[in-house]
Amino acid sequence: MGDATTPSVSSTGTRTKLERGRGALGPALELVHTGRAPTRAVLTAELGVTRATAGAVAAELEALGLIRVDSRPGASGGTAGTGGAQGRPSHRLSVAEDGPVALAAQVHSDGFRAALVGLGGRIVATAPGKVTVSADPAQVLGAVVRAGAELLAESGRRCVGAGLAVPSAVAEPDGTALNPLHLAWPAGSPVRDIFAECVKAAGIDGPALTGNDVNLAALAEHRHGAGRSAQHLLCVATGHRGVGGALVLDGRLHSGSSGLALEVGHLTVNPEGRACHCGGRGCLDVEADPLAFLTAAGRSPGPEVSLLQQARDLLREEPGEPAVRAATEELIDRLGLGLAGLVNILNPDRIILGGLHRELLYADPERLRAVVADRSLWGRSGGVPILPCTLDHNSLVGAAELAWQPVLDDPLGALA
Incomplete structure (x- = not known):
């Protein structure tokens, strides 16, 4: 008998496959997130890896609570050409419906809206806020973050971060609202810093990022809607x-x-x-x-x-x-x-x-x-x-994409 601390051949092989596939975790998650890998066979082909490596990658993403792997054969499991070995239907891949969410917020001239958005661009919950947008961005952003924090508390979900869509060009690298022409906010308002402070004060984990509302709508439509x-x-x-x-x-x-x-x-x-x-x-x-x-x-x-x-x-x-x-x-x-x-x-x-x-x-x-x-x-x-455009509230979905991006780039690092 071997030493009890020595891993078996099968576990060593699994770990080696996983180590080879860890660099593919982010690309794999993005493929599932954007609907381009509905099955493990498609994932294998898109990543250019072996079936074993793709299986290890999918299993790791499932262990992180980000996706679901359904191994049950069935006609709905894929289309022609997506089957596994010996013609068997490939495992189906989907985002985890009960997985983490991002807090998304949008401010416009008639008020604000907060939402929780999961992977796949799916809006889990919304909290509309029909308010008069005051000339104080801190007051408005504080209100929308509090509305989002209430949604989070009710959902019990893990939050990966927060994203904000504003009706203004957002200058980089400072994150200032350069010309909020349809809001009474001062030109150059440091909206990214204000938003980050509000998110931190609400006890919400993860990064807090900000972008122009139409930019974010385009990003959402490109990943999940009419721009695919x-x-x-x-x-x-x-x-x-x-x-x-x-x-x-x-x-x-x-x-x-x-x-x-x-x-x-x-x-x-x-x-x-x-x-x-x-x-x-x-x-x-x-x-x-x-x-x-x-x-x-x-x-x-x-x-x-x-x-x-x-x-x-x-x-x-x-x-x-x-x-x-x-x-x-x-x-x-x-x-x-x-x-x-x-x-x-x-x-x-x-x-x-x-x-x-x-x-x-x-x-x-x-x-x-x-x-x-x-x-x-x-x-x-x-x-x-x-x-x-085909998405409802596409600027909100795009704001969530800002918060999801670090997870898409490095799932293990972002969720550690």
Whole structure:
């Protein structure tokens, strides 16, 4: 008999496989997280490792409480070509429904929302906060973090960190809100530091990170929504006020040298148009947002619900009313002109539209696509697909992606 402290051949082999696969833990988790590895066979192929190594990696991620491995054979276990040895159905992989969560927070001109978001971009719980956003960012961020902390306490889940989406360019490396034009916050507010302090004061573990709301919406849509598989994804959206844009290149957000890239709201689309908060005139920000739509339709916005909801309701409930139809065409033409300029500069392989812009696309997709094709250099040679965003609360999901990223990079290190 061998020494009791000497590992058996089988356990030594398992450990060796696991050690070889530890560098693949992060890539493997991202594949499951983004839905690109529904089975162990697909995971094996995507990672370029042996079945044994892929099995060890999946088992380790399951032991960390991040994924579930279902070894039961069945027709739903995969598609043709995903089976295991001797044609057996491959083990199914999915994110753990009862696993850790990230705290996600979003602030906009009409209030805030907090949520818990698990792997896979799945929103577990939300806590809307319809409040007047004060001029003190610390007060607002403290309130949204407290709402998130209550959700965490109720859920009993482990938290991997927190992410915040704000309607402003966020300058790097300081994490300051450079131009919160639709909030009363001072320019240059240190939102990342304030948010981190609030998260720490609430006793929430993990990093606290901050980003622009449309950037984060684009990231979420690229990983979990309408932007999947796009190499060069352009996202343009209007939320409660203003217009934002984002670009994902080869799976990564393009934020420029200091986090300020793709401020598409300040493209001029009507030189004789409305005065913009930035000091210009006729920018997309004021020519193609919910307030612009309501104004063009001759409607006075009310205080009861958000401007975005009022614009959506009008577009959905009275699409044939002449003033509403004229406003719809006007905003589509302005939006299409801006998109055409962006296509000429960026050459994306897909455009996705969010907020009210998604509703405008639904209202008259042919008109919007025709405007873009007519005004863009490459529009007549095949065109660029223009699609609606598909995720509810995509900025919240994107904020959670910030907090999940350290886990995706190094699952063992982040959860140790």
